[in-house]
Amino acid sequence: MAEGPPTTPDPLARMLGDIRACRRCADDLPCGPRPVVQAAASARLCIVGQAPGRKVHETGIPWDDASGRRLRDWLGLTPAAFYDPAKVAIIPMGFCYPGKAGSGDNPPRPECAPLWHGGLMALLPDIGLTVLVGHYAQAWYLGRGRKATLAETVRAWRDYLPSGFLPMPHPSPRNQPWLVKNPWFEANLVPHVQAAVRALYL
Numbered sequence: 456m457a458e459g460p461p462t463t464p465d466p467l468a469r470m471l472g473d474i475r476a477c478r479r480c481a482d483d484l485p486c487g488p489r490p491v492v493q494a495a496a497s498a499r500l501c502i503v504g505q506a507p508g509r510k511v512h513e514t515g516i517p518w519d520d521a522s523g524r525r526l527r528d529w530l531g532l533t534p535a536a537f538y539d540p541a542k543v544a545i546i547p548m549g550f551c552y553p554g555k556a557g558s559g560d561n562p563p564r565p566e567c568a569p570l571w572h573g574g575l576m577a578l579l580p581d582i583g584l585t586v587l588v589g590h591y592a593q594a595w596y597l598g599r600g601r602k603a604t605l606a607e608t609v610r611a612w613r614d615y616l617p618s619g620f621l622p623m624p625h626p627s628p629r630n631q632p633w634l635v636k637n638p639w640f641e642a643n644l645v646p647h648v649q650a651a652v653r654a655l656y657l
Contacts, residue, residue, distance in 0.1 A: 467496050467578040474550060474571055480564050490550035491517050494579060495540040501576075501585040502526070503592040504547045505625060506563040510585040512552035519546040522531050526588065526627035529641075531649035542656070544579055546572065548591045559629055580617070583655045586648075589625035596620060606637055612644065621648065 464472065474490050481488045491507045502518075510520045518526055518537070527537050537543055550562025550571070574594070576582070587593045593601050593608055597620065604610040608622045615622060624633055624640065634640060 465496075467494065467575075470571075470575055470578060474575070477571075479570065480551075480566050483564065484551055485554035486512055486552055488551050489515060491515060492546060492550055493517055493538070493540045494521040494544035494546065494575065494577075496579065497541045497581055498579055499542060499581055499583045500530075500652060501544040501546060501579065502530075502588060503585060503596065504545070504588040506547050506549035506560065506590050507552045508560060509552055509555070516546070522625065522627045525628075529623065529626060529645050529648060530586070530652050532652065544582065547576060548572075548595060559627075563591055565630045576650070584651055585620050587620055587622045589623075593622050597622065606633070609637075609640060609644070612636070612647075616651075620649065 471492060471494060474492050477490055478488050486509070489507075489512050491511055504518070507517065508520055508522070511517060517523070524535075527534065532543070547563065547567075549565075549567045551564065551567075552583070553561035553564055555561065585596065587596055590605050590608075593605070597608070597615065600615070601622070602611055602646075605622075605624060609624060612621055624630055624637075
C-alpha cells in the first residue's frame, strides 16, 4: 500500500519546536539554553511570567517551584489543570533561565519577547484571559497603560480586563514583603481572579 504524503506540523507545533530549539542568546546564558514553554491552540488561559528559575531550568517544567505552587493557589487551579496545555498556555517573557543576579535572578533575556511573543500569541485564538505576572510582563503587554507602580497597576485590574489582561504580582517567596504590605491583593483580588479563571471553562 502506498503511503500518503508526509504530514507537516501545524503552525503552532512548528513555532513551539522553533522556540524549544532556539539558541539565539546561548552565549549569554550561564547555564545554557533550555527554553520552557507550554501552549495549545485550544488554551483559554495564558500566563505570561518572567523567566524560568534555576529549578525550572533543571526540570523543564514551568513554574515547578514554590512560586508556581502559590500561583496555582491564586488562580484556583489544580496541577493537572495548570499543566494541561489544552487549557493553559504558559509563555514567559524570557524562555530560558537567565542566571543569578546579586538579589534573585537576572531579568529575562531581551531577545525573547520581540522574537517570539507576537507570532506565538497570534496562534492562540481562544485565549480569553492573559494573566500578566510581574512588571516585565506588564511593561511589555500594557505599555503606557500601566500605572506608576506595580501595586497601582494591580489595583487597577478592572481597567485591563476589557482588553483581556489581568495584572498580578510575582508569587515568589522573595515578594512576601509586598504581599504583607498589600493584604488587599490576597483578601480581595484573588477571589475575583479565581472566578475569572473558572468562567473560562464553564
